[in-house]
Amino acid sequence: MLILAFVNVHFRKCVVKPLHLTIPTPGFDHPIVEDIIALERWKSQTLGGTTHPAVFADIKQVYHLLESLGSARIEGNRTTIDELVEAAVNGVSDSTEGLREISNLEDAMSWIESVFAEESHRRIDHSFLQELHRLTVKNLRPPEVGGEGDPSPGRYRSGNVAIIGTSFVPPPGLDVPELMDRFISFINEPIDVRRSLMRIAIAHHRCAAIHPFRNGNGRVVRLLTYAMLIRDGYRIDQGRIINPTAVFCHSRADYMDGLSDADDGTEASNLRWCAFVLSGLRRELEKVGTLLDANILGPRILQPTIRFAVQSGQITDEMAQVLSRIAKNGDGDASTYRSVYPGKSAASISHIIADHKQIGIIAAYPTIRSRRYVARFSGPALLTALIHTMDAEGYLPFRRDDRGA
CATH class of the missing domain: 1.10.3290.10 (Fido-like domain)
Structure with missing residues (x-):
């Protein structure tokens, strides 16, 4: 000091x-x-x-x-x-x-x-x-x-x-x-x-x-x-x-x-x-x-973050499937959810989307009233997993042995 x-x-x-x-x-x-x-x-x-x-x-x-x-x-x-x-x-x-x-x-x-x-x-x-x-x-x-x-x-x-x-x-x-x-x-x-x-x-x-x-x-x-x-x-x-x-x-x-x-x-x-x-x-x-570069960010950071969040119990398998598809495509909409939750009614899909927004794993884009969604990696459910992955990939702005974690 x-x-x-x-x-x-x-x-x-x-x-x-x-x-x-x-x-x-x-x-x-x-x-x-x-x-x-x-x-x-x-x-x-x-x-x-x-x-x-x-x-x-x-x-x-x-x-x-x-x-x-x-x-x-x-x-x-x-x-x-x-x-x-x-x-x-x-x-x-x-x-x-x-x-x-x-x-x-x-x-x-x-x-x-x-x-x-x-x-x-x-x-x-x-x-x-x-x-x-x-x-x-x-x-x-x-x-x-x-x-x-x-x-x-x-x-x-x-x-x-x-x-x-x-x-x-x-x-x-x-x-x-x-x-x-x-x-x-x-x-x-x-x-x-x-x-x-x-x-x-x-x-x-x-x-x-x-x-x-x-x-x-x-x-x-x-x-x-x-x-x-x-x-x-x-x-x-x-x-x-x-x-x-x-x-x-x-x-x-x-x-x-x-x-x-x-x-x-x-x-x-x-x-x-x-x-x-x-x-x-x-x-x-x-x-x-x-x-x-999405072709680098996705496989090196985003997808591993999603997998780690599942392993650590922060999100469910279904949430991970939705996030993985949204992350791969850049964004998603109700059809993305229907592909993960087949058989769910439109009302049920709307409730699931609202829950995911409330949890903080997705956000409406480009405005809060939009019906397209992006994954939100800085939210409470994914932040720990994101930093873990950034650490593993060498993206922290300080060395592992200096981080005090």
């Missing part, structure tokens, strides 16, 4: 000048060049895929839930997957401090998406970062009493801080306003598209180095990375999952080592850090490509 100590001492010179805001220049044969080209190709493509859009959105919702858990766990949150699922199923996402922290991160991600949906190239300014911080630490206890909140939500720190467990020393609090002015200018200045991804990586490290808030900096910085990616065109509304948090929580040790290595601010260390971030981002986006 990263623990901040608030102290009144004379600080030694920082390990790195946090505002050494330079973007490295890789050689043409450096592997990062291939990553940049691949990521730019992803951005320019129309990735509609063959997966039903409602199913993709459903899986994305679960991804966001796991992203938030992963980001919180980097900071020491010990909420388990089982606890998170139970809270989601029971609708009690704020029943503990750990769950409130995760819920805050989900709210912050939703806020970011709404902001850029209204203004796609919005300037990321002080008020934007301060609102991210306010959302991140909302209703959390301050660190002085063992919490992950901040007594001054949405305000830059004025005092000095030390990060226990690392040799890095953040700049004095009095320097934060000027440093953040320069940082804000850096992340908003016009830049060649080929360098914008490396700027996102550098911005992640430099904002963490400035440590502008008393607490919650790591969570805010990871949300900032998410925001900068969306602003650069990796848009949720274009049908893809942006999962930068997985780059950092895939291995907490590698993430921390990478941050430490970049502390000296040299061209070589900056390039290593950018390569770490962009190769990880490329890996995650390639993973998304498989979710967009």
Whole structure:
């Protein structure tokens, strides 16, 4: 866990000048060049895929839930997957401090998406970062009493801080306003598209180095990375999952080592850090490509999820047959039910459909009054099975031995 100590001492010179805001220049044969080209190709493509859009959105919702858990766990949150699922199923996402922290991160991600949906190239300014911080630490206890909140939500720190467990020393609090002015200018200045991804990586490290808030900096910085990616065109509304948090929580040790290595601010260390971030981002986006392909998503995720839900007693065999057919075809209607429940009257079929909607294993599509239905994998009956399958297939945004389940 990263623990901040608030102290009144004379600080030694920082390990790195946090505002050494330079973007490295890789050689043409450096592997990062291939990553940049691949990521730019992803951005320019129309990735509609063959997966039903409602199913993709459903899986994305679960991804966001796991992203938030992963980001919180980097900071020491010990909420388990089982606890998170139970809270989601029971609708009690704020029943503990750990769950409130995760819920805050989900709210912050939703806020970011709404902001850029209204203004796609919005300037990321002080008020934007301060609102991210306010959302991140909302209703959390301050660190002085063992919490992950901040007594001054949405305000830059004025005092000095030390990060226990690392040799890095953040700049004095009095320097934060000027440093953040320069940082804000850096992340908003016009830049060649080929360098914008490396700027996102550098911005992640430099904002963490400035440590502008008393607490919650790591969570805010990871949300900032998410925001900068969306602003650069990796848009949720274009049908893809942006999962930068997985780059950092895939291995907490590698993430921390990478941050430490970049502390000296040299061209070589900056390039290593950018390569770490962009190769990880490329890996995650390639993973998304498989979710967009119904021929991969169905046999690897959806059908195994349905089978596991039957085995664990969450759904009946008949429910599984209906879900399997709906998942295979993308959606279904009353005729799908009649094929599973032969001989049932129209009224009985209507009652069964209503029950399945109430249980949460299907949802009307595209509106609540529609008579076509899609499988709902994020609902109470299937969520545990879905996460189990995602884990087995390597789709969790953190390693199995780091999940705390």
